[in-house]
Amino acid sequence: MISIAILGHGVVGSGVVEIINNNINKLNEKIGEEIKIAKILVRDVKKHLNKVNSNLLTDNIEDIFSENVDIVVEVMGGIDPAYDYIKKFLNLKKHIVTANKDLIAKHGDELLDMAKENGVRLHFEASVGGGIPILRPLSECLSGNNFNSINAILNGTTNFILSRMDKDNMDYEEALKYAQELGFAEANPESDVMGYDSARKLSILSTIAYNEKVNWEKIHIQGITDIDKNDIEFAKKIGCRIKLLGISKKENGNIYASVRPVMVNKDSSIGKIEDEFNGIVLDGDAVGNVMFYGKGAGKLPTASAVFGDIVDIIQNNRQKLACFNKKEALIQKNYQNKCKWMVRVKTENKHEIMKELADFEKFYLDINKEFKNEVIALIEVENEEILNEKINKLKKIPNVYDVKSIMVLGDN
Numbered sequence: 001m002i003s004i005a006i007l008g009h010g011v012v013g014s015g016v017v018e019i020i021n022n023n024i025n026k027l028n029e030k031i032g033e034e035i036k037i038a039k040i041l042v043r044d045v046k047k048h049l050n051k052v053n054s055n056l057l058t059d060n061i062e063d064i065f066s067e068n069v070d071i072v073v074e075v076m077g078g079i080d081p082a083y084d085y086i087k088k089f090l091n092l093k094k095h096i097v098t099a100n101k102d103l104i105a106k107h108g109d110e111l112l113d114m115a116k117e118n119g120v121r122l123h124f125e126a127s128v129g130g131g132i133p134i135l136r137p138l139s140e141c142l143s144g145n146n147f148n149s150i151n152a153i154l155n156g157t158t159n160f161i162l163s164r165m166d167k168d169n170m171d172y173e174e175a176l177k178y179a180q181e182l183g184f185a186e187a188n189p190e191s192d193v194m195g196y197d198s199a200r201k202l203s204i205l206s207t208i209a210y211n212e213k214v215n216w217e218k219i220h221i222q223g224i225t226d227i228d229k230n231d232i233e234f235a236k237k238i239g240c241r242i243k244l245l246g247i248s249k250k251e252n253g254n255i256y257a258s259v260r261p262v263m264v265n266k267d268s269s270i271g272k273i274e275d276e277f278n279g280i281v282l283d284g285d286a287v288g289n290v291m292f293y294g295k296g297a298g299k300l301p302t303a304s305a306v307f308g309d310i311v312d313i314i315q316n317n318r319q320k321l322a323c324f325n326k327k328e329a330l331i332q333k334n335y336q337n338k339c340k341w342m343v344r345v346k347t348e349n350k351h352e353i354m355k356e357l358a359d360f361e362k363f364y365l366d367i368n369k370e371f372k373n374e375v376i377a378l379i380e381v382e383n384e385e386i387l388n389e390k391i392n393k394l395k396k397i398p399n400v401y402d403v404k405s406i407m408v409l410g411d412n
């Protein structure tokens with residue numbers, strides 16, 4: 001009998017309970033193991049009394065430390081107290097399954113080492129891409145590759161917001177509220193909309209793919225809070241959609257890593273990803289491009305990944321665990337490749353701005369009622385440093401109020 005404790009009974013935790021209950025008989029038949037949920041930790045027991053298994057609820061972690069469980073599932077979120085609890089459980093030689101990307105991005109290396117020292121497993125498939133199986137395929141099935149790049153939509157909430165703004169003309173606040181109601185957003189949705197959640201996921205993926213520690217705090221991070229209807233309209237005009245894209249590339253020993261809104265061709269594989277779906281394109285030297293796609297957030301999709309980790313632990317109890325390389329990667333914040341950028345200038349000095357932008361080899365101007373007092377140009381530069389120089393020059397022109405840029409990658 002495998003005994004499981006679940007820390008958290010929110011969106012994901014209640015999904016895990018549901019999937020375990022639905023699969024108890026199947027598991028018994030398939031792998032000859034019976035599993036049971038021993039305890040469920042919450043902050044406020046009263047909130048959960050109408051849920052199934054409410055007899056297993058506790059608000060006291062000591063009840064779980066003292067329980068004889070085999071696997072602890074952490075789906076509370078955040079660093080404190082999850083970090084301390086997991087360390088204590090690892091020292092008690094309990095296997096851990098977590099969906100907590102904040103924790104893995106910050107302390108994954110230390111926790112994986114502790115798991116190894118204690119002869120137990122720590123799995124976190126749900127921490128990247130929700131229900132998409134990505135970490136195990138990346139570290140096992142694709143282990144024969146050196147990876148060149150990762151291009152990915154890694155946050156369901158922001159993709160949902162951008163899709164609703166694009167398709168239904170919904171405004172940002174309304175779309176965010178909707179995403180929260182559907183259980184996609186983090187307890188503090190700033191993590192989603194400011195791009196931190198995507199950056200943490202990109203750091204986990206990149207650390208595994210390049211076998212160097214990609215510290216999420218060193219990644220260039222720009223969220224979607226600045227995206228307005230005019231950006232979305234402009235993207236449409238050039239056949240694109242705006243996506244919050246995590247990009248990492250290994251080039252000349254450095255790793256470029258960023259999370260930022262990008263205009264991608266609406267018919268490209270990434271451009272077609274809507275709502276809470278995520279998509280991850282890996283470029284490996286042996287396999288070439290491979291794409292993973294599915295629901296990146298939500299109760300049952302995420303619980304599906306958590307459940308897969310539980311079964312993996314039960315089936316492969318003695319398998320060795322890969323650790324994170326602690327050697328810090330040199331992270332490049334500026335995009336080093338030639339690409340186009342939308343540059344949007346708010347000004348009462350359109351004439352001067354157009355003259356300045358006319359210097360570019362390729363440019364595209366669109367001035368109409370919607371973009372009153374604005375000049376929008378599509379420019380192509382060799383790298384991001386050159387773009388930044390150009391933007392600084394534009395900002396110095398009298399009566400320029402704001403200059404904003406969005407990367408345009410077209411096909412992806």
Ligand SMILES: NC(=O)C1=CN([C@@H]2O[C@H](COP(=O)(O)OP(=O)(O)OC[C@H]3O[C@@H](n4cnc5c(N)ncnc54)[C@H](OP(=O)(O)O)[C@@H]3O)[C@@H](O)[C@H]2O)C=CC1
Pocket residue numbers: 007008009010011012013041042043044045047074075076077078080081099100101102126127130183184185186187296297298299302
């Ligand atoms: N939602 C999603 O789509 C996805 C979420 N994740 C990750 O999964 C984790 C859980 O997310 P989600 O289910 O959405 O979060 P919720 O906020 O819905 O649920 C959190 C649960 O943990 C409990 N909890 C929180 N802090 C404590 C504490 N200090 N002591 C005891 N119990 C605590 C809460 O108890 P109470 O209810 O009593 O307050 C609640 O039951 C997070 O790490 C998140 O990033 C990963 C992929 C997708």
Ligand SMILES: N[C@@H](CC=O)C(=O)O
Pocket residue numbers: 127129130154155156157158184185186192197296297298
């Ligand atoms: N808030 C996250 C949840 C899954 O990781 C998201 O929206 O992707």
